[in-house]
Amino acid sequence: MEDKVKVILLGSGFSMFGMRARIALEEKGIKYEYMEQDLTNKSPLLLEMNPIHKKIPVLIHHGRPIYESLIIVEYIDTVWGSNAPLLPSDPYQRAQARFWADFIVQKVYHASRRIWTTDGDKKEVAKKEFFESLKQLEEVLGDKPYFGGDTFGFVDVALIPFYCWFYTYETFGGFKVEAECPKLISWAKRCMQKESVSKTVADEKEVYESVLDYKKKFVLS
Numbered sequence: 001m002e003d004k005v006k007v008i009l010l011g012s013g014f015s016m017f018g019m020r021a022r023i024a025l026e027e028k029g030i031k032y033e034y035m036e037q038d039l040t041n042k043s044p045l046l047l048e049m050n051p052i053h054k055k056i057p058v059l060i061h062h063g064r065p066i067y068e069s070l071i072i073v074e075y076i077d078t079v080w081g082s083n084a085p086l087l088p089s090d091p092y093q094r095a096q097a098r099f100w101a102d103f104i105v106q107k108v109y110h111a112s113r114r115i116w117t118t119d120g121d122k123k124e125v126a127k128k129e130f131f132e133s134l135k136q137l138e139e140v141l142g143d144k145p146y147f148g149g150d151t152f153g154f155v156d157v158a159l160i161p162f163y164c165w166f167y168t169y170e171t172f173g174g175f176k177v178e179a180e181c182p183k184l185i186s187w188a189k190r191c192m193q194k195e196s197v198s199k200t201v202a203d204e205k206e207v208y209e210s211v212l213d214y215k216k217k218f219v220l221s
């Protein structure tokens with residue numbers, strides 16, 4: 001592979017994991033080439049660059065691949081560290097930020113997916129778990145403008161891509177996130193004012209349309 005472009009991101013439209021990497025790159029002001037991947041027909045480049053999981057996002061820096069969204073964000077923060085640091089410098093605060101970023105995958109992501117892929121009792125349990133995890137996050141946020149404190153940080157990058165999926169969760173779940181978690185919505189709107197976020201995250205209606213298409217193509221239970 002030619003090494004003319006030093007930073008390449010393999011991503012896919014509505015993936016919140018891909019959006020995390022894009023936000024981090026934008027925050028740091030890094031020039032990069034974005035290569036959209038068709039996940040139903042994986043490119044030789046994706047298979048070569050991520051032979052283990054064959055998933056996006058993959059960041060390619062000087063021809064070498066880095067995968068897993070949070071690892072990518074941390075890598076970007078380390079390599080381009082001087083610009084808008086995302087992880088705190090204090091070791092305890094860093095550990096806390098990594099914990100909550102992981103919590104978002106373990107709790108928010110898994111529950112949110114079941115809201116639109118399941119029905120009946122399973123869906124009700126998913127809704128309950130989704131709100132439990134969002135409320136825990138609201139407590140962590142407290143009265144701070146961002147999870148990173150006064151500045152946008154690692155946990156903010158990890159969570160904000162989910163915001164453009166809220167409309168989908170709300171439509172399938174028959175609820176409004178704002179009614180239960182108003183602080184979190186204020187936080188999300190604050191993040192949306194950042195250019196790194198607004199130019200990167202997908203349109204909520206397009207996310208919903210893509211989910212409807214996906215459900216038509218693959219019968220989900």
Ligand code: GS8
Pocket residue numbers: 012015016017039054055056057067068069070
């Ligand atoms: C998840 C990446 C992922 O699921 C991360 O990067 O944080 N833990 C990883 N990527 C999906 C697209 S988003 O739903 C993917 O590439 N799926 C392709 C497949 O499973 O074949």
